[in-house]
Amino acid sequence: MHYVKTTNYDKFKCIADKCPETCCAGWQIVIDDESLKKYANMRGPFSGRLLNEVNFSEGCFKQYGKRCAMLNDDNLCDLITECGEDALCYTCAMYPRHVEEYEGVREYSLSLSCPEAARLILENKEKLEFIEWDDDEEDDFEDFDYLIYTKLEDARDVIYKIIQDRSLSFYRKADILMAFGLKLQEKIDNDEIFDMDDVIDEFAGDVTTLPGDDLWKKNEHITLLNKLEVLYGDWQGYIGKAYEMNEEPVLTEEEEIQAEQLLMFFFYVYFCGAVYDDMIKSKVLMSVMSVYWIFKIDRAMEKPDIIKTAYLYAREVEHSDLNLDDLEDMLKDL
Numbered sequence: 001m002h003y004v005k006t007t008n009y010d011k012f013k014c015i016a017d018k019c020p021e022t023c024c025a026g027w028q029i030v031i032d033d034e035s036l037k038k039y040a041n042m043r044g045p046f047s048g049r050l051l052n053e054v055n056f057s058e059g060c061f062k063q064y065g066k067r068c069a070m071l072n073d074d075n076l077c078d079l080i081t082e083c084g085e086d087a088l089c090y091t092c093a094m095y096p097r098h099v100e101e102y103e104g105v106r107e108y109s110l111s112l113s114c115p116e117a118a119r120l121i122l123e124n125k126e127k128l129e130f131i132e133w134d135d136d137e138e139d140d141f142e143d144f145d146y147l148i149y150t151k152l153e154d155a156r157d158v159i160y161k162i163i164q165d166r167s168l169s170f171y172r173k174a175d176i177l178m179a180f181g182l183k184l185q186e187k188i189d190n191d192e193i194f195d196m197d198d199v200i201d202e203f204a205g206d207v208t209t210l211p212g213d214d215l216w217k218k219n220e221h222i223t224l225l226n227k228l229e230v231l232y233g234d235w236q237g238y239i240g241k242a243y244e245m246n247e248e249p250v251l252t253e254e255e256e257i258q259a260e261q262l263l264m265f266f267f268y269v270y271f272c273g274a275v276y277d278d279m280i281k282s283k284v285l286m287s288v289m290s291v292y293w294i295f296k297i298d299r300a301m302e303k304p305d306i307i308k309t310a311y312l313y314a315r316e317v318e319h320s321d322l323n324l325d326d327l328e329d330m331l332k333d334l
């Protein structure tokens with residue numbers, strides 16, 4: 001097995017009661033089968049609470065007012081306090097660590113929806129790097145298209161190079177990435193998989209003179225977010241204000257680097273997922289627009305704070321599988 005992780009991955013440490021949010025509210029926490037069995041058979045004083053607060057038929061913790069039933073008034077987890085960290089289910093033990101799975105490959109990252117992870121991602125001034133290693137583990141995914149996967153990996157390496165070229169502005173990078181994504185999509189749609197190499201070679205060279213594509217930039221696109229399930233009360237108000245501003249945020253030098261880190265985050269986590277659905281265009285649009293929208297929404301905030309806006313956005317849009325799938329479907333038709 002080949003493993004990849006971002007260099008910030010091991011720097012994460014939960015800030016617990018100092019966290020401005022909690023990871024135990026706003027979304028349903030799915031419990032893996034092994035933990036469900038463990039909770040059902042647990043003995044001791046906490047067992048009754050678990051039997052009451054776990055929804056065994058749906059495989060998740062019950063919620064009260066969108067808060068996990070295990071979360072106490074101090075925003076601490078009673079399951080950890082009473083039974084220790086080993087009692088956590090896979091979702092809780094992992095969060096905010098995230099893994100993307102491909103045949104023979106695991107890619108680890110931190111989730112932008114966690115405020116502390118968002119801080120690590122956005123405060124990094126250096127170009128993001130990756131740590132890679134291998135072991136003897138093997139797996140076999142049914143119907144995994146290894147050929148397309150290798151093309152996507154090659155394309156993503158070129159994408160990283162474009163994103164981390166600090167002589168280019170965010171807007172220019174976004175236009176180039178869009179043009180690149182549309183050309184790759186055309187090759188996939190026409191079943192010209194080997195010709196993807198020509199497109200990759202074209203964008204691996206000097207991109208400064210290549211024509212871009214600004215399909216991602218239209219102001220009204222941000223209203224697509226209103227069609228998604230809202231997880232936090234104020235969210236649609238922020239989108240409305242960002243839409244009304246109807247102007248492009250001008251990015252400072254520091255914000256250009258933050259935009260670079262966000263682009264790296266989205267492309268690293270999502271781009272190669274096109275191996276499962278062939279939706280390169282949607283993944284490029286989602287990645288580029290997400291960064292653009294985060295800056296637009298931040299400008300519309302009473303007190304702009306890009307780290308906060310980024311984790312709020314991630315909680316609303318990117319961390320919800322349902323919302324992410326709906327958004328990608330809508331983007332496919334733009």
Ligand code: SF4
Nearest residue numbers: 014015019023114116
């Ligand atoms: S959101 Fe992140 S920092 Fe906050 S409690 Fe959860 S893991 Fe810790």
